[in-house]
Structure formats: structure tokens, C-alpha cells
Amino acid sequence: MPLTEPGSYKNSVNLPQTKFDMRANAVKREPEIQAFWNQQALYEKLAGSNPGEPFVIHDGPPYANGSLHVGHALNKILKDIINKYQLLRGRKVQFVPGWDCHGLPIELKVLQSLKPEEKQALTPIGIRKKAAVFAADTIDAQRESFKRYGVWADWEHPYVTMDPAYEAAQIGVFGEMFLKGYIYRGLKPVYWSPSSRTALAEAELEYPEGHTSNSMYAAFEVLNLSPELVGPFDPFSGELGVAIWTTTPWTIPGNLAVAVNADLVYSVVEVGENNPTRFKYLLVAKDLIETLAEKMGTTLESKASTMGKLLEHCTYRNPLFDRTSEIIIGGDYITTEAGTGLVHTAPGHGQEDYLVGQRYGLPILSPVDDGGIMTEEAGPFAGLNVLKDANPAVIAAMKEAGSLIKEEAYQHKYPYDWRTKKPVIFRATRQWFASVAGFRDGALKAISEVTWIPAQGENRITPMVAERSDWCISRQRSWGLPIPVFYNEATHEPLIDADTINHVQAIIAEQGADAWWEMSVAELLPEKYRNDGNSYRIGTDTMDVWFDSGSSWASVVKARGLSYPADLYLEGSDQHRGWFQSSLLTSVAVTGQAPYKAVLTHGFTVDENGRKMSKSEGNVVDPAIVINGGKNQQQEPGYGADVLRLWVSSVDYSNDVPLGRNMLKQLNDVRGKIRNTARFLLGNLHDYNPATDAVAYSDLPELDRYMLHRITEVFDEVTDAFEKYQFFRFFQTIQNFCVVDLSNFYLDIAKDRLYISRANATRRRSCQTVLAVALENLSRAIAPVLSHLAEDIWQFLPYSTGVTSVFESGWVKLDEQWRQPALSDKWTKLRDLRGNANQVLEQARMAKMIGSSLESKLLLYVEDAELRSTLEQMNQATGNQVDELRYLFLTSQVELLADAAPLAELEHKSETIGIAKADGCKCDRCWNYSTRVGLSTEHPLLCDRCEEAVG
């Protein structure tokens, strides 16, 4: 019974079969895949049993405060991509995630949550208990977020800086530094935050726009001139004042000198009308006379001049305190860019002032208390707040003394406490310091031995370390690791040595740092000091949190037996001044080497317009919403972690990394394209078993061998991209491979082979052989980035691979014999020709002459003899049913022309290609046109090819 009903042969075609879903359905599917990984304990298994060397990225600890933002996601996903790549390459990856727990922000949050009366009753230990709970809760929440990103790590055993073992190791780092003489106690001006009542590190400051200071020009009466100037300046005696300028009038009580630049020229000027001061003459830098006259609204007539160095040892009187001080020589920091060229110097309130004061043996006067209130030493100003009423009071007093020249609002950058957002002051207090000077050379040498990626990182951190001053490591807060020091009650001398440190370290190792506040002094002291006739109290300072995280190379990398130095530190570029530096300094101080072999940095996330993300701009992207979707699922669909991860791979993170809705949508499309390509491959392998059906390389058609060559090119490129941490190259290459090489070219051609041939035909099996290679390697290659998709694909492979997870399958597998550059040359030409043919086919299609390209016959004239010969070989009646022009062009017939003349008669054509209607009728099964359709009595609707395949 002949089949004459069109469509009857649909069931005889080998269509793709797979249960692998076209849609990612990531919100639901990803957690299932993660559960599978957990259940298989894959990370633990591979980290333990992989054959290669250990590989350690040492995690920079995020602060256990608040929820994760997209910057956290960028950082941790980058680490995970590298770790997974190394796992696939067979390395024993050991990734211990960390959290930074101590510090003011958490302490403030705890305090803010309390009622006033509760605050009153709170002891240090009370704050600590609450802060620890807060940090632990935050860690739990952040850990769940990181896990949802698909990040692999030893999540059950993270490092947390409040862990007793961590704290004890940190005490060990401190102790070794102390015993090497790198830790000292000093009275120095430090950044002091009255609002937090603590000293701050440079890394804890910010310089917001728009700070306005109440600046003041003032004059101090000159008393005695230096010997060199007695003669020349005598005429001005008794009527001369030195003009100074300050943006912080409240520091006048601390004034102990006026500094000049030895190499500048200074002039005595006579003040004209409207003189606001009681001085007829003022001393000012020559270059600033005009500026000052303008500000004063008067004339200043130069009467005499001198070099700055001759001014040294002139004396003047502080008008507010009746104190006599000297003019001294400062340094190059004194310029004529602003002010008067004579610098008010208060060694207790400024870094330069302190240094120059040391040279002249000046005392350190800092009549300000912890809260920023003037002390008794400030005489009439006692009780005033330096950031509020002290400035106007000083200015008023100066005015009354006839010393005020001018008061002026001055806008400049001024340091603020980055947590309380309040201004800080410079104030001398007793603090503990790490002497960077003691190991600076070693640090610089260590820096030069580290691999910095990108290389500019070295240029960045080198001057920071070369120029930084000693590191103030003490803080006057409760939530931190104590500085393990005792003070003699009678003499106030500190007590600290190897014995006290070891004793305290042992206690903390067992009971945690709370013991410092909970145990008696006697218990905390080692035996030999308990009854030595003195009585001691504990120090209440805690350590700078940068010392906490900076010690992690010891408390984590070394303590857990990971490879030290670590293979890689990977953080945002801001950490050049933060963690990279604090880790380096402590490590060099103790061990003499850097804690890392390489440092990789990434930029900051910005929005799609390149602007910084900020809540007030409303351009913040929340990673949780990217994954699970927002309230409005239309506008903010849940893309899953893979799209977030794909984003990380797609951008050049050495720069700013943009992210926004539009990008996410496009990235989702890319993920979809990769997924669907994989789905097609899976579907067409449903009846394929590589063990029995694979075709030997030597038996493969040339097209397939070309494709295998192309696969070596693609995956070489991808491998190189991972090796060089240039993941955007992976992204571009994989996308291009899926779209251009597979979908548009090889797979489009493959359909005829896969669907139409007999199931076991060589032209079908050879194609499947290539598909399986492509699919398995695609899964491996995307696994570090699109981890969930890769695993999803692997689980749907229709044949046994011998491993349960893609992550156990190793990195991409390429056979050396596949590399055939000559094939690439030839097939690149053929693909170009195919592109030309498509353009002409499109002409015919637009004109409605054809719909499907199979409705046409392609006429082709090629001038190039070599190529023409190639094409002739590919257009024989006895071809291998693969390397044939009709299949390359997806037309039913191809006719090679001896010359271009016949093309002239055709309606749709180019110089060398023309389109005609295909000969014969459409075969109901393969949809190709053929003159053989209708010749079979049994299958009148089929062409000869299909008749054979069906029969």
C-alpha cells in the first residue's frame, strides 16, 4: 500500500529527544543542583582526592555587617570561577571563606538597638556578647547568600576573626612583632574621632565633598628678633606681628611655634587703612602680600625683606596664653599656595607639626579630651567642643586681643569618620604603634617579588608602603581583640613581655578574648607577676580591625596547613591600602615574606552609565533580586545565579564593571542560547553511545574533521583565557562558538544528516561523534562560570560517562590529531562562500521566489582554479553524503559553471552566484527537491535517498 498522504513520513525521521528543559527555570532548578552537589560532597571530595598540587586562594573576609551587595558577588564569584577551573584541572583547591567580625560598625549597631537606660548599664563584656551574636547572625545570612551564588567553599569551617583560635593566633602575630621590637607605645597625633571616641586608621577615613572650615588669619606679636635681624628689623620693633593662617582656630591653644620655609622670601609690610589688628607691621611671605592685602581690604606696603632661614629663633607671644614661642624652620610643606607662608604649629594636632616639633624638642600639647572637649589646660576655653563652639570662641578672643586679621569660610577636603560620618580631629594621645620603619625595606622587597595583576598594582602599593607613617593599631573600643598589656597601678608603666603574651594567648585560645574582661587580673597575669609586690590593671585598648584581618595569613593559611604564601589574594583595588597592605606588613614583620605569591585586583561595580552605584541614585543592583527576581517579576525576573556568574565572566573586571537591567536581560539571552545549543546536542545524541557508535577519526568526513580542528582552536582559546584570568575572552569565545560555529553552521547542516539518514548510517554516527565531543567539552568549559547549567547538561547526557558530575570529568579533552590547520584554511574559504550564497538566496527569498533554501538550485562560477577544483570534488554524484556542496549550501542542487555567462539570465544573482528554482519535486520526507520523487511505486512521495533510508 503506497503512502500518498503528505506528512506520513514524519515518524520515520530521527528527531531530537531529550527531557532537558529549554528554559533554565533557574529559581527552582539551581537549588536542586546545589543540593545534588552537597549530597555528593563534591567540593570536599575533589579538594581531597584530586591528583594535582594544592591551590589556595586566601579569602579576604567581608565585614559581618548587613547584606551582600553586587560587589561582594563579583568578588566571591571571581574566586569561585578560578577555584572551579583549578578543580577541573585536577588541583586540590582549598578555599576557606572568612568573615571580619570585630570593630566599630557592629558595636554601633548594637548600641543603636538599645534603649538609653540599657546603654547606661552596658559593660564592655555586655557589648561584646551582643556584638558577637550580631556578627554570628550576619555570617549565617551572608553564608547562605554566597552558597546560593553557587560558590564552593568549606562553608562548615569558615574563619571568623572572633573565633578563639583565630584570636589566639593573632595575639601570636602581635607578640612576635612586639618581641622583635616592632610594637611601641607613643604619644603622637593620630586621627581621632570624637564621635566614636577612638583613634582611627587612615583606612577608616573618608573625605566627603563640601566641608567648610572656619579659617582664620591672625597675627602674633614679635618679641625678640634673631641676631641677624636685630639691625634691619629694629624700626618695626614692638609694632610687628607674624601673620599666620589656620583652618582650625581651636588648635591655637596648642600652638608652640610658627614655622617658615627657609628658602622663601618674607617681607615686613605696613598695613594701610582699616587695619583690624593692633600691629602696624606684619610679617608675611613676599609672594602672598597681594593676596593678603586683597583679603584684608587694605594696602600692604613692603618695608623690608629677609630669607626665611634668618627668621629662625625670633620669638613671639601667643596672645591668648601669654606664652613665648619661637619661629622655627619647617619644610617644603610650607608653600605660598595659600595662607601667609608662616605656619601655625601645634605638635599635638598635626603630623608635620609633630615631626618639626620633635626636631626642636617642643613638647606635645593637646588640651582636648576623648570627646573633643577642651581640657583645663586650655584655660578659658575649657569645656568647649572643638568641632562646635571652640572655633568662634578662639576667634573672638583673638579679635579682642587685637590679633585677628580676618575670618574666612574655607571649603576643602577634610577627614571624616567613615562610620559615624562626623569630622575627625588630629590629637596626640598615648597609642600603640607598629613601627613600619622597622621593616619597611623588607616590605618593599616582598612587594617586588609578588606578581601583581594588573601590573599597575605594584606601582600603587609601593609608594603607599614607602611613604606611610607608623601604624596606629590601638582603638579605644570594646568590640575587638585586646592589646595584651598590663599597666602598673602605681607608675602607669606598661607590662608586656614574652611571658605575659604567652600566658594571655593560652587563655584566649581556650576561652576566647572575653576572658580578658571576665577574669581577674591575677588570673590573666603569669605566675611570676602575680605576687611581685606590684599591683596591675589590664589595658582596655583593642586592636585595629585591620590587624585582625591582616593576621589571617597566620591564623588561617598557616594555622590550617594551607600553602603559605597563598597562591592568590583577590580583592577590589581599594584593598591596596587595606587588606593587601595590612597582611603584607604583619607577614613581613614576622616571617620576612609576603603572604601571597600573586595579587589579582578587580574594579568597582558601576551602573550602565558608568556611574557609581548608590542608594540615593536608585541605580543599585541587588544580587538577591537578580537571582530570585523582584516584586515586579515582569521588570525584575529571577535569572538565577548563573546569569550573575555569566555577568562576572563577561566584563573586563580590571576596570569599572558596569551592571544594569538591560545587561542582565542580554546576558540571560546568551545563557539561553548556550542552553538551547546544548539541548539540541543532547537531543540528537539520544540514541548514541560513544563506546559502540563513535566513528574513528580516520573515517570521519572532512567537515567533521574540520569541526574537530575548530574545537581545538576554541577550547585552546578558552583555556588560555582561564589561565590568564581573562574571563571575558571565555565569554566571547564560547558565545561565538555556540552561535557561529555550531548553531549557524555545523548544526544547521547536521540536521539533514541526523534526521534523514538511517539511525546507524555513517554520515549520522560521524556527526554524533563530533556532537558528543562538542557537548562534553562545552559542559566542562562552562562549568567554572555557568556551573549550574553545566551540571544540568551533564546530568542529561544520554550515555554513561563514568562520573557522576561534570566537575569530576576533568578539563576539556582534546586529541592532538584533531589539529589540522590546513583544513581550517580550506573550510574558512568554503564558509565565506556559504555567506555569499546566503546573500543571494536572501534576494530570492525577499522576492518570494523561494521560502526555504531547499526550494532552490544554486549556480556557481568560481574563477580561482584551485578553489574550483575543490568545489568540483565536492559536487560529484558519488560523494560521501557529507562533504557535498548541496549540503554545505542547504540547497537541493548545486551546479558549477564553466563561465559566468549563464548567470546573466537569472533574476537573483551576484557576480558569481545565481539562484534558480530547484529541479524536480519536494520529497515529503527530507524536503529536498529531486527529479527522482515519484519514481518509486511503493513510496511515490519520496526521493531515492529517502526511499533507501525508509526501506
Added chain:
RNA sequence: UGGGGUAUGGCUUAGUGGUAAAGCUCUCGGCUGAUAACCGAGCGAUCGCGGGUUCAAUUCCCGCUACCCCAACCA
């Protein structure tokens, strides 16, 4: 204020001293045996702005602008 970095079509990335490349997006068309998929074609960039060097500059030099990061003792 100083230092560093970046600036190529709507998006992400290539690239070169000689009239700019890929993928995605978008538009139009086809297919209906990858179908909320697939195929084809097309639109689309004065390579941030202004100078200079050169026969020729997106690519080299200078200046400017914008954005990002860092630094800073402006007493």
C-alpha cells in the same frame, strides 16, 4: 589639589599608522521536524572633544572633558 586608570555602534568585547571586527540587542524576511526555539538578511560607530607629528591617525604626542579608584599636612 595630586597620582593612576578608562573612554571603539544600544550592550559586552576585538583591533590596527593607511578608509573599523565579532556576538548580543534592534528591524525585516523565512521556516514550522531545536518552536516562548531555529535559519537568513539588514540597520547601526565622524573609534570622548580640541590641537600637533605624518603623505596618512581610531591607533603616536600634547591639552581638555567625563567617569572610576587611590592619595593628601593645606597647617
